[in-house]
Amino acid sequence: LAKTTQPISMDSYEGQEVNITCSHNNIATNDYITWYQQFPSQGPRFIIQGYKTKVTNEVASLFIPADRKSSTLSLPRVSLSDTAVYYCLVGDLSGTGGFKTIFGAGTRLFVKA
Amino acid sequence: DSGVTQTPKHLITATGQRVTLRCSPRSGDLSVYWYQQSLDQGLQFLIHYYNGEERAKGNILERFSAQQFPDLHSELNLSSLELGDSALYFCASSVSGSGREQFFGPGTRLTVL
Numbered sequence: 001l002a003k004t005t006q007p008i009s010m011d012s013y014e015g016q017e018v019n020i021t022c023s024h025n026n027i028a029t030n031d032y033i034t035w036y037q038q039f040p041s042q043g044p045r046f047i048i049q050g051y052k053t054k055v056t057n058e059v060a061s062l063f064i065p066a067d068r069k070s071s072t073l074s075l076p077r078v079s080l081s082d083t084a085v086y087y088c089l090v091g092d093l094s095g096t097g098g099f100k101t102i103f104g105a106g107t108r109l110f111v112k113a
Numbered sequence: 114d115s116g117v118t119q120t121p122k123h124l125i126t127a128t129g130q131r132v133t134l135r136c137s138p139r140s141g142d143l144s145v146y147w148y149q150q151s152l153d154q155g156l157q158f159l160i161h162y163y164n165g166e167e168r169a170k171g172n173i174l175e176r177f178s179a180q181q182f183p184d185l186h187s188e189l190n191l192s193s194l195e196l197g198d199s200a201l202y203f204c205a206s207s208v209s210g211s212g213r214e215q216f217f218g219p220g221t222r223l224t225v226l
Contacts, residue, residue, distance in 0.1 A: 032213075043115065043203045043217025044156070087156070091212055100169040101146060101212060103156040 004088045009108040018075045020107050022088030025069050030092040033064060033071045038085045038106070047086075048073065075109075083111045116140065117206050117218035125224045131192040134221045138185055138206030144168075145187040146207075146215060147179055151200035162187055163210035194225045 005023040012018045024033070032051050036044035048055055048062045050071070055062040061074040075082060085106040116139035126132055138145050147159040158171035162181035173179075176194075181187040191198060201222050205215035 034212075034214075038156075041201065041220070041222075043117075043205065043220055044215075045115075045217065046214045049214065100161065100171055101148075101158045101215070102171075103148075103158070105155055 003102075004090055004104045006086075006088055006104060006107045008105065009110065011110050011112060012078055013112050014079055015077050018078050018082070018109060018111075020073045020075075020086055020088075020109070021070055022073070023070045024088070024090045027068050027090055028092065031068075031090045032092075033062065033068075034089045034091070035060070035062065035073045036087045036089065036103075038087065044087060044103075078109075078111045080111050080113060082109065084109060115216040115218060117204060117216050119202075119204055119218040119221050121221060122219065123222050123224075125226065126194060127226055128194055128196060130194050130225075131190065132194065132223065134189040134191070134202050134204075134223075136187045136189070136204035136206075136218060138187070138204075139216055142206035142208050142216070143185065144207045144210050144212075144215075145181055145185070146205045147173075147187070147189050148203045148205065149200045150203065150220075151197075154200075156203075159189070161210075161212075168210055191223070196225050199223055199225045 034049040035047040038044040050062045063072045087106040118137045143164045146161045150156045159173040161169040179189045201220045203220045205217040207215045
């Protein structure tokens, strides 16, 4: 399984765009990149998932360069409620042999007023 | 509300005891995943079941076991409990066995005294 590396923490202000980058140098051909958000004492919540280029949904964008060795989660105009831990995961979603989800340490985002 | 339910919400027990945690996946989801989250270890994948069969195993201790029943609910059994087993235990579910978008339950907080 590809190991991921993220910044331990980031600070931002309300209304700013936040970009969190994740490195996954050993990503395999079948691996997808998934981001989750977790608030204290709650289960993680799925944010976005992608394989290459750019994916956008109603809450975030995910940018993946051609070599796929990194990815960037972009949160537009953050608010105080976006203060949470953000996890980047990489894994094979081909459905063979089950899915061993490996969460790294995550990035602790703190949004200030 | 993710649609995944976990019971009990809190559990306090003594060392050496055995407990059972229960998880009901979202309607239609065939996969159940179990995770342990403690302060010093982060979110650790334990085991993945798909439609009643074990599909992937993480760092699950021999004292821990799980199963998924025909109605797709799952139970995580923890025995010979130690102080270090105190943690939040989450289950998650997904439609397929591939790990795409997992929906997490609210967790069971286990305290071993």
